[in-house]
Each structure stands twice: as structure tokens, then as C-alpha cells.
Amino acid sequence: MASMDHNHFLFPLLFIIIISSLHVLRASTTPSHSHKLKSATTIRKINRRGPYIGLVTVFETEEDAFLGSVDFRLDPTHPFLDLSGRRFRIGKIHGKKVVYVRCGIGMVNAAAATQQMIDVFSVKGIVHFGIAGNINNSMSIGDVSIPKQITNAGLWDWLNPGKAKGNEDVAYLDVGNYNVPQGNNKLGTIGYSYEELYSVSGHINSPKKVFWINTTQEWLHLAADLEKMELLQCVNASLCLPNKPKVVVGLKAATADIFVDNAAYRNFLYDTFGVSSSDMESSAVAMTCASNGYPIIVIRGLSDLAGVGDNTVRKFGSLAATNTAKAVLEFIKKLPLS
Template sequence: MTVQNTSLSGQPTATATIGIIGAMDEEIHQLTADLLDGQTFQHQGSTFHQGRLFGQQVLITKCGIGKVNAAMTTQALLSLGIQKIIFTGVAGGVTPGLQVGDIVISTDLIQHDVDVTPLGYQLGLIPDEQFSWNADEQLQALALESAQQIEGIHAVKGRIASGDQFIASKDRVRWMHDTFQVAAAEMEGAAVAQVASKWGVPFVVIRSLSDTADGEANVDYRSFMPLVAIRAKSVVRGMLQRM
């Protein structure tokens, strides 16, 4: 299972079936460091790391921050033949009671910053698209089972909201929870979900909470990023070992 650099189209192709995406280097370096027989290549503007990880052949990539970057990278990943997508990284907690270090596993994802209400559309709905994109139930179950086996980790399933905004306001968090009933807020997952759904490829988004998105996010995020990256890696490891 290798990446071939001499396909008929002149583009690399992959026989690995599992793609793993993170928005930042800190969110994937724990995984790329453990790759066996690792190779790196460029494709459609993204850097891909291929190899064996915890018994599975995977492609790992960083998409960058924001929905456009996430959508472009997901499209590139899917064009290589990936059949399952795991997005791993950090998020801000929205549901009251969630704590830094908790893990939220996506049931579905929405885009909270979409507003076409002047034309009569529901808040958050992109015209001619569905309101939310459902994560694969089997991948959800694998992620939850893996998280629950890790000592000291509290994991929940819930809706995740994405937008091109870093949420650091108590009022905005309260509005987001009341309006969309979301558990966590971040900046990429719904774009990954939208593209993967169009391809018919199962996906799940796993977010470890680096802050509570309540006005202290600028402090908590920097302090807890290394810890939550390690916890997210532990969940991905458990999933791959169970596949």
C-alpha cells in the first residue's frame, strides 16, 4: 500500500484508505512522528504524509485554519482515493459543564457563521445545501469507545459548529448554544463534512477542548494545546487499532 507518483494523470494515487486531517502542525505532529515507512509528497497544494500508523495505512495532512483551507485539503485528500476521514484537533467548548481536556465527537456539523436570513433562509443554512452534515455512526462509535478507554478523559458526542471566527465571548457562546444546540465550536470541521458528504465518504470530527470559548480562550488555548493534542492522538490510535 503505497503512493504511486507516476499515475496516468501525472498525479499521485494512494491505496491507503484512511485520511487524517488536522488544522495545524501541533494537531498532527504527534501522529506523523509515529508513522512507519513514512513518505511525504505534494498534491494539489497540500503536503501529505503516508505510512503505517497503529496497524493501518494512512495519509495525514495539515489543512490550515479556516473553512476554505479545510475544504480544499479535503478535496485533495479524497482525490487520492481515501475512503474514510478522521479530523482531529482542538476546539472551544460550548455546552455548559464541559471542561478543558474533554473530547467532543461529532454527531453532525453546521456552519454557524452562514446568514442568508434576509432572503428567507434558516440561519446557518447555505441555500441548496443541507443544514447539517452527519458524521458516520460507526466512526462515532469507534471514537467514543477509544476515548472511554483512556484514563482521565471525559468524552461526549454532540453537534460541532464551524465558522471563520475564533470564539472568545461569553455572549457569543451562549447565543451559539441556544441557537444551534452545539457542544463545541471550531473553524474547519463542517467544511470537511460538507465535502466528504458530497463524495459519499464517511467521516468523523474529534475535538479535544483546549478552552471553554468563554472569554478566557486566549489564555487557555496556549496553555493546554500540547495536552489536548496528545489526547486527540490517543483517541485516533485507539480507533486505528480497532479497525
């Protein structure tokens, strides 16, 4: 009987301990209520001073080039806001109100940071910039491309070798065509597929199949004058490019979570899709903006030509980033005051 009484009191005690432990665990892994309230109050204060131009770059080299060459006047009251591990800087450039963030490499990071910027801040559009690989032989390292269309070239259907090609894909890469000597290959064929675009202008839960995402025509027209601007040709006194770099507006770009350093694949992308640059974020930023109905422009400096000797991104990446920053600043000048 004593044993039963002991268990009778022991089980409720264990239940209380377990529930208390779960409560402590949950409290330790989620942001505090007071922190959330503080952030929400700060966001409201920041947005009262908007709307802002959203600026999204990718990694440290691009950020250093941009922040090192710009007169970024940080907001004296709220110079930055840290959200989800990223620092959003708030201030003015050339008298224009801006919110700037470094998103991190890859399409998931790019889409997440862009959506967060659109959701949290009062922005009137996104300027996305960084460096990219050159896919077009008529372009040169150091040039800056401002594309009119961008595709996700990493959305694949990898087909079995014996499967016939259908009409559901945009284009096909037959791996066997690159055998030496040519012949069949067990890797088969890659079919390039469409994105599914959910947008504020579309029907609910009825995505539109798209291959190209268009950047904003009005902003492209504003950027057209940038083709006249002077860009840097030298990293330092002993390292210069053979040709003077230029800005080109209105080409096409490809994005995938792939660093392209292969000449055969570079030629395939150019011949098949007519793209002039390749990067790992632009289409994700552009698609997120298109989905939400926000203006978007992409500005990318070319740092290397895939598959040509030693990849030059380490030599000329900083120069490409600096030329990109110069183009971004000139574009910001052209935007109207809010």
C-alpha cells in the same frame, strides 16, 4: 518608401517578440509537463497499495502532538507527495494504511485539502481532528468531543434593522438584545442560513438545503468505546487540569471562520443550536465528504472556554491536541484492515 518598408518588417518582429514573451511567462507560471507526469506516475504507484484512511488535521500544534505520539511508519518508496504546497504523508499506523495532511486554518483550506485528498488518493474515508473551543458548560478543557452532527454557523443573512424576520433562516441573533441598556441597534439581526449540499446521491445541479451535516453512524458506533479511554490531565508537573478529561461521543459541533472568545456568543450558540464545540474547519471537511459520499468522523479536543478570563488555548492547547491524538490513534486501531 523606405519608411514603409521598415514598418512592414518591424510589426511582424514585434508580434513575434510579444508572443514569445507570453509563451515564456505562461511557461514560468505553470507546472512543467514533466513534473505533472512524474506526480501522476507516483500517484498511480501509491494508489496501487491502497485504499488508505485519510487523516486531516489543521495546524502545527496538532500536527506536532500527532506525529510525536504515533508510530507512523512511512512508506519506504513513497513516504510523501507534495501537492499544491501541502505535504501528504503516506504510510501505516497500527498496521492500517494512511494518508495524512495538515490542511491549514479555515474552511477554504479544509475543503480544498479534503477534496484534493479524495480526488488524488484512493481513500476509504476521512478522520478529521484537531482542537476546538468549548461551548458547553458541562464539558471541560482537555475533553475530547466526537460529534454526530456539525453545522456551518458562519453562513449569515445580516438583515437591516427594520426588516421583518422571515422563515428562510434557521435562527436569529438580535444584536440589540446585547445592548447595555437594552434597545435597538443599527447592526440589526443576523439570520443563520442553510448550506447547499451538492452530492453524488442527489440530483444533478439541484443542491439540497441542509443545516446539519451528519458524521458516519458506523464510525460513531466504533468510536463509542473510546469513552472508556484514559486521557492526560497535566501539561507538565506544575500545570494540571482540575478534572480528569473524558471522551464524549454523539454531541453537536459548530464551525465558522471565527475564533470564538466571547461568553455571550458562546451561550447563544449553545442555547440556540445545542452545540458543544466550535472550530474553523470541521463542517467544511464533513460537507466535502458528504458531497462525495465518503465516510467521515470528527475528533476534537477542547482547549478553551470562550469568554472566561484569559483564553487558555495557549496554556492547554498542546494538552488538548495530545488527548485528541490519543483518541485518533485508538480509533484507527478499531478500523478494520483493508
